Amino acid sequence: MKSKAPIALFSFVVTYLIFLYAPIILLPLFAFNDSSIISFPLSGFTSKWFVGLWYEETMHRALKNSLIIAVVSSVISTIFGILTARALARHQYIGKKPIFGLIMAPLFLPEIIIGVSLLIVMIQIGLTLNIWTVIIGHVLIITPFSVSILAAAFNNMDRSLEEASLDLGETRFGTFRRVILPLVTPGIISSLLIGFTISLDEFVIAFFLTGIEPTLPVYIWAQLRFPSKLPGIMALGFILLVLSLVLLALFEFFRRRSEALTSGKPSSEHQ
């Protein structure tokens, strides 16, 4: 028996998705458009804007900064995530709930507040703004994600697995190496991937905390005042979009692997 509801729901969803993602379609549209002015009608297909990126020295430096920041931030956040998740899952201590709340708080704070506050504090302390100040800011906002992902992995893991390993004669370290580590590795990879993606695309905090070494998003923002640079920026944006999608797909793959392994149930791929 069919009802009217699904059709209405379906059209709502479609409209919503178009509204959300249509602006992004503009990126590839104008990145391949043979015109230095961003407007309709379209002129023709070209890949020269992509080629042009190859020669942009300042862009390369910004890209290098972003990559370094992204890698370092995601690694530090993941380490924090592992330690926190393990403590949460296996130990009891005073202030467990408030501490957890504090760690997760950056998720709910507007980034601009975080950015400005950190800037004020850093200036007061006398820190020079550079890659490391950005890393501090990014670690702050990425850690909640790492903690979530890794806490899920640890919580799902049957407590008896560690006991079983000991029961079979293995040492605590051997248990960590042979049982725990293999099971949390997909979670670790997920955490690294999402941390990397968040950091790479992050603008607001980087804008406040970056000094003379801009990150890629900050560089892009700076270029917006030069109309001639715009198509190149579109091309760059498109590359970043594709890269982000690939990273997110990888992230999802590893997240599912992690879930399947730690909960001991077959993932949808293996049924």
Add this chain to the structure above:
Amino acid sequence: MSSPSSASPNQQGSVMVQLSSIRKSFDELEVVKGVDLQIGAGEFFSLLGPSGCGKTTLLRMIAGFEAPNEGHISIDGQAMDDVDANERPTNMVFQSYAIFPHLSVGENVAYGLKKQRLAKNVERQRVDEMLKMVDLEGLYSRPSYALSGGQRQRVALARALIMEPKVLLLDEPLSALDKKLREHMQQELRRLQRTLGITFILVTHDQEEALIMSDRIAVMFDGNIEQLGRPQEIYERPVSKRVASFIGVMNFIEGEYIGRKGKQLKVRADALGEVLLEQEQMPTEIEPGQVTIGLRPEMMTVLYHKSDKSEKEFNATVENVDYYGDMTYYTVTLPKSDDQVTISMRNTAGRHVYEIGDKVRIGWGSASMVILV
């Protein structure tokens, strides 16, 4: 509390596990309140009781995952006070099986052997032998997420047994299986234990399981062992109402213990009149007064034909019928009282199955009664 014949494990055997004055608390809650126990070598021993009685905690203390607050444990004569779980001559089959999800069946079973650094083919041979013993032949390379519940249970068993422990500990290993599989595994476990001759200690809340598999059972309530003995002793001569109602179905009839008459005990119940019982029908010595009389459903019988006779009998009306295929359980009210009793009858060929409202004659004898406190 229990008859001397079953206080020690077996007449000629040696003691494999000794628990002396074991106490254990978690925070403020005392979970094991003073347990003394001897388990014999080669014995299939069960710890039976409801949730929270302390049986699993006791098992975990034997395994080394928990340390007793008071008391000592020794295995095969060796004190376990400072021995960690990974050094003990025990292996455990966990309730959740704890199969390593990232390893295959063969890798799971071989897990504990790695330390021995055996040659690859030697290790493989031993794993294959063990897989055959638990009926998992040919599944060496199967990934562990692709196993059924019963198969996982057998992998857990193989993984533990391949270590050749002196004591195998089983924590409710069959509770997650469906009925048919459970019954099959009960037979399998008993067969394995007999073949290998290893001491098995099983924790379960399923009294049927304990009765079927064990050489001896310790019935636990609230952190103490209430009764220790062979299955038949526990079933026929429970020491208390608690034990009696936990094991199987028991009818309780209120009555009075009047006193001794020679070597026998005089007992009266409104519904059943006066009877003379033997000494052994009073497992716990008590003074004359109010008592509860226990009578198992199979110890009463429905008298089908006029010619059927019994030591004693009464007339009743069938109030409830539970049909199980091979057995039928009838509920009737005793004469001169409000007490109801359940009677079980085998559904043999040609035997009539009564319905609610039918009038029946019930036969019974005093030899199977038990005086309970």
